[in-house]
Amino acid sequence: MSDSFAVVRPTGMAPQAQPAAQPWRYETIAAAAAALRRREVSSSELVAACEAAWRADNGTINAVVVSDFARAYTVARERDAELAAGRERGPLHGVPFTIKESFDVAGWPTTVGDPGYRGNLAVRHAGVVQRLCDAGAVLLGKTNVPLWLRDWQSYNDIYGTTRNPHDPARTPGGSSGGSAAAVCTGMAFFDVGSDIGSSIRNPAHYCGIFSHKSTHGLVSLEGHGLPGGVALPDINVAGPLARSAADLERVLAAIIGPNEESVCALRYELPRCELSGLSHIRFGILGNHPVAEVDADVERCIVDLGRALERHGAKVVWDARPQLDAAELLRTYTLLLRASTCGYLGDDAFAAALRAADAAAPGDDSYASLQYVGAALRHRDWLKLQPLRERYAAAWRMLFERVDVLLCPVAATAAFPLDEAGAPWQRTLNVNGKPQPLTTQLFWAGHSGLCGLPSTVAPAGRTAQGLPVGVQIVAPRYHDLRSIRVASLLEAAGYAYAPPTR
CATH class of the missing domain: 3.90.1300.10 (Amidase signature (AS) domain)
Structure with missing residues (x-):
């Protein structure tokens, strides 16, 4: 009760x-x-x-x-x-x-x-x-x-x-x-x-x-x-x-655990993580990506972390990434993301999305277009995207044969100034002095999220303005305790929470 x-x-x-x-x-x-x-x-x-x-x-x-x-x-x-x-x-x-x-x-x-x-x-x-x-x-x-x-x-x-x-x-x-x-x-x-x-x-x-x-x-x-x-x-x-x-x-x-109906039959037991020190871990480092450029401050924190890990005796594989078409993954993720959330739309908003999807130009892979195409996706088209997701998951499994975890950015920038004008997809971020569509950083969400992989975020440094920067620690599917363990070892090495000082 x-x-x-x-x-x-x-x-x-x-x-x-x-x-x-x-x-x-x-x-x-x-x-x-x-x-x-x-x-x-x-x-x-x-x-x-x-x-x-x-x-x-x-x-x-x-x-x-x-x-x-x-x-x-x-x-x-x-x-x-x-x-x-x-x-x-x-x-x-x-x-x-x-x-x-x-x-x-x-x-x-x-x-x-x-x-x-x-x-x-x-x-x-x-x-x-x-x-x-x-x-x-x-x-x-x-x-x-x-x-x-x-x-x-x-x-x-x-x-x-x-x-x-x-x-x-x-x-x-x-x-x-x-x-x-x-x-x-x-x-x-x-x-x-x-x-x-x-x-x-x-x-x-x-x-x-x-x-x-x-x-x-x-x-x-x-x-x-x-x-x-x-x-x-x-x-x-x-x-x-x-x-x-x-x-x-x-x-x-x-x-963790199955829902109420399934608990009578299912039990979840995550693989234990026996990694006992940073020097025992194979780290992949991906500090930036051409599909979703990140600000220099963010990239610096990820790269500096990788260099510190090398000094700790860890094996570091630089520019590690799954072997896949990253632009295609971002397109697939955006479509499936908006298909998954289209149930939130009211009838009028959904009708508008259908009209916008019909009007979308062929080959237009901007978020402004794909959000409507995804919301209007037919189930047959949804099913046809699933082999792509399986291909991406296989690429991640191959990467994890070479590294234990991948360290990469969480987002394009540190915390940005409040901006409540217009819809999120109509806004931009200042990334290295240039405007970038806010939605471009969906790449860093979907890169691993589309395949259901666990990701732990830990503090990784500060920008020149003193704003926090986190690192995303991606592990193989069901190895949640591995990414958390890596975060714990980083914390013990000084990458820890600090209260705000404003």
Whole structure:
């Protein structure tokens, strides 16, 4: 039976603050869980630390857009009582978290930023939320998203704009931008987002935290999106955002598994990763790509990381990439991405997409055209694209015979200035002094995402302006623990989360 969260307070209406516990504001799940077991801190005090951070920064950052701290304190006291009685639910017991707005929470609204769904109250928890509650984690609230989860920013007409904790004039990313901003500022110990077009990865990169895009199919998306979501949508996955790599593994362990109907027959057991040091790893390094040029600051961080790994004694293969037609992959990914998300379109918008697809010029592979062609894709044409996806997956498997992981950019630039004019596909980024269509960086999402590969993001450096730059660590399918392990080793070598200093 799902816990009910019937009392929902929008931002600014939390109950009277509990005594602040600032020392815990930026701590890891691992540190908090160990202190809970030693009775050095209570779950209620951890909630208070998150609430203090929320009170201090949410007015500016606007990461947590729905909250119920009164309910969180009630649950925290229950978790404290369970610990006192010798009952521990697992590594997340008593640890506070937030969840992306697009996941259902019983009694709370799921709107994906659309004012037309302002009154859409979920009747049950999404599968991910239920698993986390069963694991003993304490839900604080929901985090902001862009309209229909279709932007690398996080703003909408219901909840407003979320800002980057390192520079409030810049984006925290999207569509899990509120998730990353909440974790970065200490409003939550972790969050779970979704990713079909870098929606977990680019917010971690922009905000300087860790995240993990799981292998496709490992985490049920039942209860995600509207109207309630399906367990295994094409390309889309769920995954954690946290302040340390080890914390990613803790959360992932709690949320992986088949959906409710299949759990009686299926069990998931990921291959263990025995890599014990950076010198034992074969790294592929891809700092840039002609199909999707990245800014010099981003490329420098990836290249400098590769050189540092060589100094650590690791084997580094420079300019590593799967042997495939990258432009063709980007076209295929864009078509399948828009085919997967066309169900979000209203009838009028879909009719307009059909007309635009019919009017598209043959051979026009711009995103402006392909978004409509993909939305209008016939099922027969969708099926004809699947052999291409299999060919790309085979190319990735061949690459992983030469390297253990591939390190590559997450996005074309570090966090860019907020820009809410027009649609995302109508905007540009300044990349090396030249305008680049914002949608070009979909390449770095689909390069591995189309084939369902796991990708962990870890901090990799800073731009000349001091903005965080992340590295995308891509591993073979189902080897999620490998990419997370590599992120953990990088963290131990100094590539770690640092709180914002603004």
